[in-house]
Amino acid sequence: MGKKEKSKSLSDSSQQPPEVVEETRKRSASVDEEQKTNKKKSKRQSESSESSNADEKPNFFSKELFSELPLCEKTQKALQEMKMERMTQIQSRAIPALLTGKDVIGAAKTGSGKTLAFLLPSLELLHQAKFSSKNGTGVVVITPTRELAMQIYGVLQELCQYHSHTYGLIMGGANRKTEAEKLQKGVNLIVCTPGRLLDHLQNTKGFNYRNLLALVMDEADRILEQGFEDDLRAILKLLPKERQTMLFSATQTKKVEDLARLSVNFENSIFVDVPNETKLATAAGLEQGFVTCPSDQRFLLLLTFLKKNKKKKIMVFFSSCNSVKFHGELLNYIDVPVMDIHGRQKQVKRTTTFFQFCKAKTGTLLCTDVAARGLDIPEVDWIIQFDPPDDPKEYIHRVGRTARGATGSGRALLFLTPEETGFLKYLQAAKVSLNEYELPKTANVQSQLQRLIETNYYLNRAARDAYRSYLLAYASHSHRDIFNVHALDLQAVGTAFGFTTPPRVDVAFGKESKRKKVVSGKKATGTGHAFSASNPYGKRSKDDKRQFSH
The missing domain is CATH 3.40.50.300 (P-loop containing nucleotide triphosphate hydrolases)
Incomplete structure (x- = not known):
């Protein structure tokens, strides 16, 4: 297991009531107060700059200022209202290159300022081209999740407050008909998820993307991890080839490299990253x-x-x-x-x-x-x-x-x-x-919990589903040498879900045991997948990387 740090208490050692974690840190009140004052004050969801006298993490901000960038007056005014002063490292490396028209492959951790690194050049492209609704869509930003798309859209709203360019959010779960109507009228910059974008590209008549100036793929590694590789390939085939491409990824995997080869013009591109000066991954x-x-x-x-x-x-x-x-x-x-x-x-x-x-x-x-x-x-x-x-x-x-x-x-x-x-x-x-x-x-409420789960039909049903899904997720864990579902004390696990007697779950198939498998008139003794306590991995194809999605 390796050397562990010195054990610390989760409860207060004084005569006061136990405080879980919070009162266990042996710190003075002054240190706690200093941490509070150093915390980020911005109410926005975007990457923000802190004042110069704050205690900054090493290698986060650069010396370059946003005011020194050749951006239009409307964008600069928005940046001032957003209290943006100094650029982060990834911003200072990527933005100048993008403003000259180069394609960029960017590598940086999340939280490093990537959003502004691609939104500012994108907005400047639209401004320089005098893009309007009649020109259709000029910039497409693809992101892996709806929540991340909403976050980027929130930053975009602040940046566009003095611009007349139209912008929109296109993602699964939203009203497709409303999205289509807006696209037909002309949305200059769209933030989207891959599946819904492909749907509109293939099926929405009047969606004008032939004048596309730039394509942004944010968190490209995550997009590929979530199974959107085929969608991305189809999207790239449909979009105009003459465009600027911005590809940002926290990790540079082989799939990301393959995606870059398909989308980036390597004759006019640069790779930007932020060196990690610390030995810690967090x-x-x-x-x-x-x-x-x-x-x-x-x-x-x-x-x-x-x-x-x-x-x-x-x-x-x-x-x-x-x-x-x-x-x-x-x-x-x-x-x-x-x-x-x-x-x-x-x-x-x-x-x-x-x-x-x-x-x-x-x-x-x-x-x-x-x-x-x-x-x-x-x-x-x-x-x-x-x-x-x-x-x-x-x-x-x-x-x-x-x-x-x-x-x-x-x-x-x-x-x-x-x-x-x-x-x-x-x-x-x-x-x-x-x-x-x-x-x-811990709170001594186990008996009350079990009584509640036993008597409340809806909570009991939810508890059964949660218990089953917990076991299925456990069974699909990457490190099954440690997380061995067959070695679990199911009675103890069930207790945490409020059960006196936990429900039966067929872990191999992911269904509660209601019937027993019968082969040639005899009860089968195995699952067919070779799962056992001594072999928690079972039989699995070397190319099978699926996870339970419960």
Whole structure:
């Protein structure tokens, strides 16, 4: 497991009531106050510049100023109102090259300022070309998720406040007919998700994209990871070849390189990145730790933590939509107010919740990994990983929602059972070092929880779905040498979901056991996939990279 940091208590050692994590840090009040004053003050969701006297993370800001860029007066005025002064490293490297017409392949971590790096040159292109509605669409920005698209759109709104160019948001879950009507009238700059864009390119008559000036692909690695490779290829075939291309990606994988070969003009392009001067994979202002908690106490620990940190802004990550749904319903039912966001919600609900949490000073958001990458939610105090991430990369993406920007600070806590602590060696190999916290005294409400789940039909149904999805996600974990679903104490796991006796789940097939497999009149003893306690991986094709999507 590797060397662990000195164990720290999650409960207060004084005679005061135990405070989960918050009162355990042995710091003076003056240090806490200093951290608060150094926190990002901006209410916007965009990448913002801090004042010059703030304690900045190394290598975040450059010396170059936005006012020195050859941008039109309208854009400069908007930047001044947004209080943008100094450029970040990725902005100072990418924007000047893009303003000269070069294609750019950019590599930088999320939260480094990529959004302005491509929006400013895009807007300047439209301004110089005197683009109007009759010219159709001049810039297309493709992003992997709806939430990230909404965030970019929010920044675009601020930048365009003095421009007459039209702009729009095109994404799955929104009203397609309304989108089509706007596209037919002419939308100069669109921010979109791949699937919905391809739909309009193929099926919306009157959508004029023949005058396209620039194509932006943000978080390209994530777009490809989510299975949009075929959509992107189809989009690239339909869009005009004579255009400027901006491709931004946090990682440079082989698929990203292949995408660059298809989309970028290498004769007139540059590669820009930001050297990582720190040996740590996570942000410098992030304090992170883990707590070892038995399976049957996981919910009680979460409940205790949330009750003791009501005045904080917290994000809690789960492995499935059903788990988010159940825990959201349960916590709200017992008067612990939380918001939730996951992939099965209608888009209006996701949008409303996203902006509500962004604007909130305090509150708790339960979410799946739909919110784990690229989003810039202001001033998040705590990231709680209630369910373990699939791999170290996912861990890094999750905790990247806090301690963002030049002076950002935040805290992260990972829940692990005693059997799961072997995951720490993978985190250490990925340059992630965690402190260990002692398990505090948790709220003694297990009997009330079980009574509630037993008597409330809707919560019981939600608990069954969440329990089943938890096991399926566990069974599909990348590191099944540690996260072995066949080694789980199902009674203890069920207890955390409020069950006295947990429901039966066929992990191999993902369906509750109602029938037994019969072959030639005999009951089959296996699943057909060679799953067992000694072989948790089972039979799997070397090219099969699917995950359960529950």
